[in-house]
Amino acid sequence: SSELTQDPAVSVALGQTVRITCQGDSLRSYYASWYQQKPGQAPVLVIYGKNNRPSGIPDRFSGSSSGNTASLTITGAQAEDEADYYCNSRDSSGNHPVFGGGTKLTVL
């Protein structure tokens, strides 16, 4: 099992707001990065650091953190946001990267 825990599946109605969470002890000390992966494609970085978006990522994607939980929020979800989302941070030792198990987002 991963040191970062994600809900396996989340759904959201088109245009509504959804929060995808990632829990782990290392998140008390380190930020998470978030990746979107569509079927048959490579992951794409959508959030890194405190709340930074790479160029080209819509501003409806945002990140936050509290205690041992990091969150990715999509405000006004679109059909094209349907994908798997993975968080990434350090393991409990703080030495190595580790991914969460992933959350499958369905946009209804």
Add this chain to the structure above:
Amino acid sequence: QLQLQESGPGLVKPSETLSLTCTVSGGSISSSSYYWGWIRQPPGKGLEWIGSIYYSGSTYYNPSLKSRVTISVDTSKNQFSLKLSSVTAADTAVYYCARHYYDFDHYMDVWGKGTTVTVSS
């Protein structure tokens, strides 16, 4: 813009060594602040970080794979490579290479398209 491309055999026999190369184009592998990493994804499963290397040759590996993994870099060719020894069917996966920013924060901001490796006799 920066692009990464994985290459290598798509089929490897059990107990043999998997070898992949990632070619970096549109930028230098010798960029400061960036490591270069390998990540894999078994069919229908999640992402697993394998290891990363700095252009100087400094490496760090996933503890669960460390005994079987070697990552090397060739700055003259702008390439880095992965070797995974003693493979089994459990090593069947899509293998990605990625640019890995590694400081207090870390993230992987540029990914290759991935290459599928099947372990089978």
